[in-house]
Structures are given as C-alpha cells and as structure tokens.
Amino acid sequence: MFERDRIASLSDGTDHPHPEGSRSPKNRYHPAAVPVLLSASSVSKSFDGVRALREVSFDLNAGEVHALVGENGAGKSTLIKIMTGAEHADAGALTVSGQVVPRMTPAMARSLGIVAIYQQPSLFAHLSVAENIALSLETGGVWQRVDWTGRRRRALALLEEAGAAIDPDRLAGTLSMPEQQMVEIAKAIGAHAKIVIMDEPTASLMDAEIERLFSVIGLLRAQGGGIVYISHRLEEVFAVSDRITVLRDGEAVATQPTADLDRSALMQTMVGRPLKDVFPKRSIALGECALELRQLSNRALGLHDVSLSVRGGEVLGVAGLVGSGRTELAETIFGLEPADAGEILLRGVPLHIESPLQAIQHGIGYVPEDRRRHGVVLEMAVASNASLASLGAVSSYGLIDRNAERRSAESYVERLRIRTPSVSTEVGALSGGNQQKVALARWLSIGPQVLILDEPTQGVDVGAKAEIHALIQDLAERGLAIIMISSELPEILGMSDRVVVMHAGTVSGVLSRSEATQHRILSLALSAASPDAAPGPSSSVSREGHGVD
Amino acid sequence: MASTDRATSHAREWSVASAIAALTLVLAVAAPGYFSWENLSDLLLANLPVLLVAIGMTLVIITGEIDISVGSMFAVCAVASGILAKTGVPIWIAGAAACLLGTAFGSLNGALVAYLGIPSIVVTLATMTALRDGLRWATEGAWVQDLPSSFQWLGLTQGQYPLVATIAAGLITAAFALGLRHLAAGRAVYATGSNPLAARLAGLDPSAIRTSVFAILGALTGLAAVLNAARFNQIPTNGGIGLEMKVIASVVVGGASVTGGTGSVLGTVLGVVLLAAIGPALTFLGVSAYWERAIQGAVILVAIAADGIRRPSFRRLAGVETGARA
Numbered sequence: 001m002f003e004r005d006r007i008a009s010l011s012d013g014t015d016h017p018h019p020e021g022s023r024s025p026k027n028r029y030h031p032a033a034v035p036v037l038l039s040a041s042s043v044s045k046s047f048d049g050v051r052a053l054r055e056v057s058f059d060l061n062a063g064e065v066h067a068l069v070g071e072n073g074a075g076k077s078t079l080i081k082i083m084t085g086a087e088h089a090d091a092g093a094l095t096v097s098g099q100v101v102p103r104m105t106p107a108m109a110r111s112l113g114i115v116a117i118y119q120q121p122s123l124f125a126h127l128s129v130a131e132n133i134a135l136s137l138e139t140g141g142v143w144q145r146v147d148w149t150g151r152r153r154r155a156l157a158l159l160e161e162a163g164a165a166i167d168p169d170r171l172a173g174t175l176s177m178p179e180q181q182m183v184e185i186a187k188a189i190g191a192h193a194k195i196v197i198m199d200e201p202t203a204s205l206m207d208a209e210i211e212r213l214f215s216v217i218g219l220l221r222a223q224g225g226g227i228v229y230i231s232h233r234l235e236e237v238f239a240v241s242d243r244i245t246v247l248r249d250g251e252a253v254a255t256q257p258t259a260d261l262d263r264s265a266l267m268q269t270m271v272g273r274p275l276k277d278v279f280p281k282r283s284i285a286l287g288e289c290a291l292e293l294r295q296l297s298n299r300a301l302g303l304h305d306v307s308l309s310v311r312g313g314e315v316l317g318v319a320g321l322v323g324s325g326r327t328e329l330a331e332t333i334f335g336l337e338p339a340d341a342g343e344i345l346l347r348g349v350p351l352h353i354e355s356p357l358q359a360i361q362h363g364i365g366y367v368p369e370d371r372r373r374h375g376v377v378l379e380m381a382v383a384s385n386a387s388l389a390s391l392g393a394v395s396s397y398g399l400i401d402r403n404a405e406r407r408s409a410e411s412y413v414e415r416l417r418i419r420t421p422s423v424s425t426e427v428g429a430l431s432g433g434n435q436q437k438v439a440l441a442r443w444l445s446i447g448p449q450v451l452i453l454d455e456p457t458q459g460v461d462v463g464a465k466a467e468i469h470a471l472i473q474d475l476a477e478r479g480l481a482i483i484m485i486s487s488e489l490p491e492i493l494g495m496s497d498r499v500v501v502m503h504a505g506t507v508s509g510v511l512s513r514s515e516a517t518q519h520r521i522l523s524l525a526l527s528a529a530s531p532d533a534a535p536g537p538s539s540s541v542s543r544e545g546h547g548v549d
Numbered sequence: 550m551a552s553t554d555r556a557t558s559h560a561r562e563w564s565v566a567s568a569i570a571a572l573t574l575v576l577a578v579a580a581p582g583y584f585s586w587e588n589l590s591d592l593l594l595a596n597l598p599v600l601l602v603a604i605g606m607t608l609v610i611i612t613g614e615i616d617i618s619v620g621s622m623f624a625v626c627a628v629a630s631g632i633l634a635k636t637g638v639p640i641w642i643a644g645a646a647a648c649l650l651g652t653a654f655g656s657l658n659g660a661l662v663a664y665l666g667i668p669s670i671v672v673t674l675a676t677m678t679a680l681r682d683g684l685r686w687a688t689e690g691a692w693v694q695d696l697p698s699s700f701q702w703l704g705l706t707q708g709q710y711p712l713v714a715t716i717a718a719g720l721i722t723a724a725f726a727l728g729l730r731h732l733a734a735g736r737a738v739y740a741t742g743s744n745p746l747a748a749r750l751a752g753l754d755p756s757a758i759r760t761s762v763f764a765i766l767g768a769l770t771g772l773a774a775v776l777n778a779a780r781f782n783q784i785p786t787n788g789g790i791g792l793e794m795k796v797i798a799s800v801v802v803g804g805a806s807v808t809g810g811t812g813s814v815l816g817t818v819l820g821v822v823l824l825a826a827i828g829p830a831l832t833f834l835g836v837s838a839y840w841e842r843a844i845q846g847a848v849i850l851v852a853i854a855a856d857g858i859r860r861p862s863f864r865r866l867a868g869v870e871t872g873a874r875a
Binding site: 402 | 750
C-alpha cells in the first residue's frame with residue numbers, strides 16, 4: 001500500500017538520532033499522580049468574526065512533553081498566544097499551577113514561569129548575547145547599576161547548560177538562526193521556566209542541535225517543568241512527546257498518550273474531516289497548456305527545479321507546508337523576484353518576466369496571500385483599487401475617466417457580489433471576503449490568461465468562501481488557467497483538477513484529482529524523499545527551507 | 550469636486566477654509582486695513598514661491614517621504630540663475646537652468662531614497678547641509694549684485710510681473726491638482742504612499758515614482774527661486790532659510806499625512822493661504838510679531854491632532870494587525 005510505504009519511509013529515511021538516551025525512559029501518562037501545571041478549559045477566540053479556536057481544552061502536567069499538532073491555521077499559534085497573554089480568549093478559563101488567571105498578560109506569564117520559544121527567535125539584534133539574556137532575567141528598576149561581569153558569567157553558565165558554545169559578548173544580530181535559538185533556550189533555562197512552549201523550535205536547527213535541544217528538554221522535565229511542543233515534524237513529535245493533542249479547524253479533536261498512536265492514525269486525525277460538499281466541482285473542458293514551468297529555480301527565494309504546467313480552464317492546486325516554497329513560487333512567476341534558472345512558457349512561448357509589470361502585460365494576475373498588506377490599498381476606494389492594474393482601460397487621452405472607472409467598478413461589484421455601500425467606499429471598511437473580491441476584480445480587469453491565487457479564502461467567513469469558490473470556477477469556465485495555493489486541504493481537494501505538492505522549495509509530487517487524498521498530500525508535504533530515494537542529502541536541505549513565510 | 554477616494558472627503562479642506570474665513574471675518578471687523586491692495590499683493594507675491602514648492606512637497610509627502618533640502622536648493626538655484634543672467638543669457642534660459650538644476654538635485658535625493666533605501670529625512674538632511682555650505686564656500690558669502698535689468702521682474706514691467714507670476718503659479722497649481730486626480734501617474738503617487746507593496750504587485754514602479762516626485766519638487770523649487778529672485782535687485786546667498794519648515798507645515802495643515810497616501814493640492818493651497826495670512830494679521834491686530842511662530846506652531850499641532858482623531862481606518866488597521874492568526 002502506497003501510503004503505508006511512504007509513511008514507513010518517513011521514519012526510516014529522515015530519522016534523527018533517537019533522543020531516548022538523553023532522557024529518562026518516557027513517562028507513561030499518569031493523570032492522577034502528577035500535578036497539572038497549566039490548563040486551558042473551553043477556550044474560544046475569534047478574529048473579525050472568524051473562529052480561530054472553539055472550546056479548546058488543553059492541559060500540561062509537570063515533567064511532561066505535550067505535543068500540539070495540526071495543519072496550518074488549525075489554531076496552534078492562537079492557543080499559544082492565549083497561554084502567554086499575547087491574546088485574550090473570548091471565552092474559557094486559564095489555570096496556572098492551580099490558580100485561575102482571569103486575564104493573562106505577557107508580564108504575568110513571565111512571573112508565572114511561562115516562557116515561549118518561537119520559530120523565529122526574538123532577540124535584540126544590537127545587544128550582546130549576555131545583555132539579551134540579562135534583559136529577560138534581571139528584575140529591578142531602571143536605575144540599578146549594571147553588573148557587567150555578573151551578566152557575562154551568568155550568560156556563560158546558562159549557555160553551557162544549554163550546550164551551546166557561544167561567546168556572550170557577541171551581538172545577537174551576528175548569530176546564526178540556530179545560535180539565536182540556543183540563546184532563547186538559555187533564557188528559558190535561566191528563567192527557571194516551569195512551562196516552556198516551543199513553537200517549531202527545530203525549524204532552523206540541524207541534527208546535532210536538535211539532539212542538544214532534546215537533551216535540554218530532558219533537563220527541563222527532570223526539574224519538573226512541562227513542555228508544550230509544536231512541530232510539523234511528526235518523527236520529532238513521536239520521539240519527544242508523552243501526549244499529543246490534535247487541533248483541527250480551531251477545535252481540539254483528540255488528546256492521547258503518544259504510545260497509543262502511530263503516525264498513520266495521527267495524520268488521519270490531523271486531516272480527518274469528511275469532505276463537505278461546499279466545493280461543488282463543475283466539469284470544465286480543459287484547453288491548451290497556458291503556463292508551463294521548466295526547472296524553474298530562484299536561489300534567493302530557496303526555490304529549485306520546479307516544473308509544472310497548467311491548462312486553460314484548469315484549477316491547479318498547490319499544497320505544501322508553510323515555508324515549502326509555495327508563495328515563493330508565485331512571486332517568481334509574477335516577477336517580484338525574477339527566476340535565475342529555468343524557463344517560463346506562456347502558451348508555448350518562452351518568456352522573461354523581470355517585473356510584475358511584465359507579468360501583467362503577459363496576462364498573469366496574482367492575488368497575494370496577505371491581502372491587507374499586499375493585495376489591496378486600504379485607504380483607496382473600491383473603484384480605484386479595482387482599476388489600479390488597468391488604468392489604461394478606463395482612461396482616455398491619458399486622463400482617468402472617473403465615470404468609466406466607476407461604471408467598470410460597479411459591474412465588478414455586481415458580478416462578484418462585492419458587498420459595499422458604494423464603489424467610493426474605502427476598501428479598508430469592507431469585510432475580508434469582500435476585500436478579497438476587490439483584489440480579484442483588479443486582476444479580472446486586465447483580462448488575464450493565468451491567475452495565481454495565494455490562500456484565496458484565508459480569514460474569510462464561510463459564506464464568502466463558498467462565493468469565492470464559485471467565482472474561481474466561473475473564471476476557469478471562461479478559459480482562465482488558475483494556480484491556487486492553499487493550506488486548506490479540503491479546499492485543495494475540492495477545487496483542484498490536479499494537485500502539485502511542494503516541499504523544501506521544489507515539487508515533491510503531482511497528483512491527479514482521482515489520486516489526491518488528504519493523506520497522500522500530507523505525506524508528500526512532510527517529506528520530499530520518495531520511498532526509493534536516498535534520504536541523506538535531502539534532510540539538510542529540508543531544514544533550510546523552513547521559516548520563510 | 551467630490552472626492553471618491555476617502556470617506557472623510559474634503560473634511561480637512563473644509564476646516565482649513567473655515568479657519569481662513571474666520572480669520573478674514575475677524576480682520577474685516579478689527580483691522581480693515583489688512584485688505585488694502587498693497588498689503589494683499591505683497592502677501593501674494595511673497596508667497597507664490599512658497600506655494601510652488603508646497604505643491605511639489607505635497608507629491609513627496611503623499612508618497613510617504615519628506616524633503617528638507619528645499620531651502621538650500623532654493624538658495625542655490627536663485628544664485629545660479631543670477632550668475633547666469635549676469636553673463637548676458639536671456640532670462641528664460643537663466644530660469645530654465647535654475648529649474649534643471651533643481652530637477653537634478655531632486656533626482657539625486659529621489660534616487661538615493663528610492664534605490665539605496667536611505668530614509669528621505671537622512672538623505673535630504675545631508676543634501677540640505679551640503680548645498681547650503683557648498684554655496685557659502687563657492688560664493689564666499691558674496692551676494693549676486695548688479696543684475697541686468699532684463700532679470701528684474703523677469704524682464705517685464707513692475708506692473709506686469711504680479712499678473713504674469715500669479716497666472717503662471719495658478720496654471721501650475723491647476724495642472725497638478727488635475728494631474729493628481731485624473732492621471733494614472735497621480736493615482737500611482739497615492740498608491741505608492743499608501744501601500745508600496747500592493748502598488749508594486751499592481752505593476753507600478755514605486756522606486757521610479759519616488760524618484761520622479763523628488764525631481765518634480767526640485768524643478769518647482771528652481772522655478773520658485775527664480776520667481777522670487779526677480780523681485781529684488783540682488784540675490785542673497787542665505788536665501789530660503791526656514792523655507793522647508795514653512796512648506797512642510799503648509800502641506801501638513803492642508804491635510805496630507807506624513808505617513809503617506811493622503812493629501813491634495815487644494816488642501817495645500819488652503820494651508821499655504823492660512824499660514825501666510827496669519828503672520829501679518831497679527832501685526833494688524835496689534836499682537837506682537839513675536840507670537841507669529843508660536844501661533845503657526847499651534848495651528849500645525851491642531852491640524853496633526855485632528856488627523857489622529859479623525860482617522861478610524863488607521864486605528865482599525867493597527868488593531869487588526871496585532872490580531873494575527875494561528
């Protein structure tokens with residue numbers, strides 16, 4: 001069985017030195033015997049009406065590593081933010097060491113011994129390592145005298161405990177990512193953290209450093225601390241955790257002892273929603289090959305040897321984890337960061353795309369991922385946003401004809417069912433789904449041949465989502481070739497004619513509509529190594545690909 | 550002219566216009582002498598150069614940048630045109646040369662900002678100092694004197710000059726007002742200031758746009774320098790000191806936000822009028838002239854504070870961005 005093989009290869013191929021030796025034998029989970037360090041019960045949180053967490057309950061015992069897994073956008077980061085006080089839950093209770101905390105703040109979290117280590121270390125680049133460590137540990141007023149030698153000594157001791165040979169006098173900005181991560185860990189040790197939350201801590205680490213990290217985890221748990229461990233790398237999760245909680249669509253769908261789970265069952269739980277019938281796929285006759293990429297590479301963006309093609313009328317889904325190179329692929333095609341090797345062919349004709357303007361002139365449109373930051377100009381009216389890429393079409397003799405612009409915008413408002421008081425309304429005043437439709441209108445007005453959509457329904461409510469899906473199909477029906485990047489597997493499966501899966505900056509597999517399953521996509525996304533390929537060199541490449549988004 | 554770009558359309562223009570109307574009313578009652586022909590035409594002629602520079606500055610501020618070198622640029626362009634005029638070239642060539650020189654300085658500022666990514670306040674602080682001291686070094690502080698008669702009043706009669714200068718400044722103002730609203734290039738200026746990334750993704754070239762607005766500001770500064778120089782029979786080497794502050798203040802009072810993306814030529818015109826009218830008004834009202842700057846400062850503070858209160862979209866944006874999702 002194909003999937004089974006692939007999953008088996010995950011454990012055999014990319015295995016890390018098993019950290020079993022570096023810590024005491026895995027504690028079996030004994031709920032009654034150990035004190036609960038932290039518990040969140042029935043926590044809910046919404047952003048702008050979009051549910052990020054729904055009645056999630058989670059608890060962490062002393063001496064335990066509790067892994068939190070789930071797809072992108074499942075709610076892991078939101079849950080962490082609530083635990084550390086960066087966000088406040090709309091409903092639910094947080095209890096730390098048996099004490100109910102009605103309103104957590106970052107300062108309170110620190111005094112309660114909660115420390116978070118993120119994928120992206122947050123050090124002060126212009127201060128030395130010793131100062132960075134001191135800043136997080138020293139208390140007292142701003143007028144106290146700085147004990148430089150003491151700071152240095154303590155930094156050295158903590159770094160040693162973390163197993164890192166870093167000169168405490170170096171500026172944090174000169175450290176490599178893994179070194180910065182080790183400084184963060186030293187900070188956590190120094191804070192005598194009782195609860196350490198690690199969000200993708202190994203994304204930038206190499207094998208040896210991961211091993212060290214695991215021994216630090218062993219140390220922390222031996223001191224009675226608890227660790228919340230978040231990782232996309234299931235092999236690590238299995239190696240290090242005692243219990244696993246799976247988040248899916250903002251809900252905690254399972255909490256089980258790690259020993260009772262296997263990889264396959266875990267992945268099933270992560271993706272396991274039944275495909276709802278919200279994406280009625282129409283059958284559309286496919287046209288000519290619209291866009292073809294041959295061995296496209298972009299060293300600056302960590303993209304290499306991407307080959308794919310998309311035909312007119314086709315929806316090509318692009319799946320992959322955050323950092324796998326999906327957005328980078330879109331940016332390369334669109335000329336934001338031109339490719340340094342390989343070919344882009346539009347209807348069989350090789351193109352050189354050096355800038356977004358050239359891409360637009362060739363009929364390529366791009367609706368970017370973060371629409372508030374890149375997609376729309378919030379302070380401009382709906383009409384001016386819609387016409388921004390096609391001002392020529394609403395101008396005569398070089399002058400913008402405001403009536404023509406208004407009429408054009410009104411026709412899009414009607415066609416795309418954009419809910420706005422008028423086309424003169426600032427886009428910033430509209431809801432997320434409607435902003436996205438305005439971004440779409442801009443690209444429709446250039447009469448595109450190829451449309452790249454990056455997370456087209458992220459942060460959009462269910463109703464608008466269905467409308468956007470219907471729109472995508474309308475566009476495909478009119479012969480557009482559509483490349484749809486999405487982290488939502490049901491969206492990918494429901495909308496795509498074919499699915500390209502990316503991993504570590506390249507395509508790790510292409511699945512036809514009939515072949516594509518959530519399980520297969522996830523397997524391809526988690527590892528580029530095919531069952532018969534040698535795993536050696538690819539594992540270090542895959543390390544570097546993370547943390548880009 | 551109804552703006553289609555902002556829900557709060559023309560709110561600022563209306564409040565500045567009301568302030569001007571209130572000032573006019575007070576003066577009409579308390580100091581009718583303010584409205585004498587001599588006073589008004591003096592006021593107009595003295596502020597036409599400020600208006601021209603302010604229009605260029607409006608473009609720069611809409612793109613989210615700033616240029617504090619205009620005062621120095623103004624002095625250099627004036628001196629250059631005077632020296633050229635003394636060699637006997639026709640006045641229009643001396644004038645064109647001043648504009649070109651301004652364009653060159655502006656382009657340099659713009660290119661440093663747009664292509665090297667140096668903050669505009671730093672770039673123009675450097676060029677401000679370099680131009681000012683360069684001029685002092687080159688002229689050794691000597692004013693340009695014995696200007697040919699063809700230079701004074703631009704070769705026109707003293708009666709014709711105000712009319713021609715006013716019409717020229719009016720045409721330029723109208724052209725920029727229309728251009729910002731109705732040219733694709735004008736739209737590009739707003740888009741660049743509001744969201745450079747989105748502008749780039751829409752196929753615009755924010756770097757070229759930034760360079761261009763600085764170049765335009767330079768050209769207008771050169772023109773303003775010549776218009777101003779023609780009113781006197783000698784050209785000081787320390788001209789234009791404090792011009793940048795007057796100009797930036799007028800633009801900001803006129804409703805342009807220093808964070809970019811908003812502003813209008815009409816607002817700037819009103820801002821220039823308000824700030825220009827206040828100073829002499831104090832003298833007419835018997836208030837000590839020492840208060841002039843303080844009151845100008847107060848007007849600017851009120852305008853900026855109004856910005857913070859008036860802009861819900863900014864607060865909404867800030868609130869949402871801290872609420873990042875999982």
